[in-house]
Amino acid sequence: MPEVPPRVLVDATAVPADRGGVGRYVDELLPELVAEGGDVRVVCQQRDTAHYARLVGADRVRSAPGWAASVPGRLVWEQLRLPTEARAAGADVVHCPHYTMPLATRLPVVVTLHDATFFTDPGVHLALKARFFRAWTRISLRRARRTVTPSAATRDELVRVAGARPDRVDVVHHGVDLLRFARPIPDQVAAARSAAGIGDGPYLAFLGTLEPRKNVPALVRAWVRVCASRSQPPTLVLAGGRGWDDEVDRAVAEVPADLRLVRSGYVPLEHLAGLLGGAELVAYPSSAEGFGLPVLEAMACGAAVLTTRRLALPEVGGEAVAYCEPEVTDIERGIRALLDDPAERVRLAEAAVARAATFTWAAAARGHLASYAGAVA
Incomplete structure (x- = not known):
């Protein structure tokens, strides 16, 4: 008889309302877990109940109480109520997709740690x-x-700076x-x-979010010099x-x-392919990334991408993107070189589409299912 997969409760209560960051990760992963045969249950914020019901089925979704909507309330709920939710769902394993986890549970827990920059580049975060x-990274690595x-880059950094045991860390791109991120047609642009x-x-x-590690002020100043x-x-x-x-302002x-210069703010998901694929180039001169999803999405849309070789970005871009250092002068050089070489932009765009196709959420789901099974075993 085929092996029965463990039932996993995914805690989606940390997903923000604007679906950025962890939200994109959870939203893309969940339906693929179901498609790959996973026995999945989800607990989420009340505002997201209908959303996740559409993704995985209403019978698989429960919502946290309204008082858990704030960050402090959610953390209290995670510690006091998530273990009860897991038992009620009949879960064999709990997946916490954003650093923290309940401490008072006997069920095995899998935690996603998105990057190590809180250790390696603390100055790019609020203190x-x-x-x-x-x-919480140290606690989760221990518990x-x-x-x-x-990314392997993030795993290696966590081993180096936070004492992670590499045999207990699963790298899942x-x-x-x-379908959503592809070369756009003119109407989409x-x-x-x-x-x-x-x-x-x-x-x-x-x-991307306008935070210090994205290095947006350097990009703005480099663009001014190019212009x-x-x-x-x-x-x-x-x-x-x-x-x-604040340096962006x-x-x-x-x-x-x-x-x-246009500060468009949050762009709805349905317009991202047109935005990225319609650009002369997409610049992402980040100083530190645990993965770099905007780079991968721009590649899938047929954009010529300029980014840095910091941490996980070469793991994503390979030879299908152009690279620069995160300093203004080098970003300027990279932008100028691509704007002056349309043939190179075409070459990069074609290579980017081919490479992006090798990163699938189905493969990510299989990697997570293997991690759940390993946690139970």
Whole structure:
């Protein structure tokens, strides 16, 4: 008889309302777990009950109480009520997809640790956030039966700086939805331009939360330097949620009046392919990434991508993207080289589409199912 998979309760209560970060990971992973034969149950915030019912089936979804919607309330609920939810669901294993885990449970727990920058680059995070996630990373590495990281680079950093045991860490790359993220047709690009307020003409795109490690101020200043020598300078589009990087405002304030910079804010998922695939290039000069999902999604959309060789980004981009150092001068050089070489942009775009196709959420689901089984075993 075929082996019966363990029943897993996935705690989706940490997913933010705007579906960024951990939300994209959980939303993409869950339906693939079901498609791959996983016995999955989900507990989520009340606002997300209908959403997850559509993804995995209403009979598999339960919601946390309303008082757990705040961050402090959610953490209290996780410690006091999540073990009870797991028992009620008949779970064999609990998956906590965002660093923290319940301590008072006898069930095996799998925890996803997305990056190690709270240890290696604490200055790019708010001080309280860095202390909180350093503490919980250490706790989860010690207490969880297994942990999942999205890249070998993150695993290796956790081994180096946080004492992780490599035999208890499973590297499972994220995937990309190749139906949603693909070369856009002109109508998709036009719709994305309208939604983001870009207007006509060529543009460069950045996608991500505006936080210090994304290195957006350096990108803005490099773009200004590139535009100084161009009769038709491209627009720079900064897409993504507003973070806590105050230096972005200062860099934007320095932009000459004759240049156009668009801060589009959060762009709905249905417009991302048009935004990324319609750009002359996508620049993502991050100083530290545990994976770099925006890079992979831009690659799948046929964009020429400029990024850095820091941490996991070469693991994602391979030879299908262009690289620069995260300093202004080198970002400027990278942007200028790609804008001046249309043939290279075409070559990179073709290579990027082919490489992106090797990162699938189905493969990610199989990796997670193996981790659940390993935790139970």
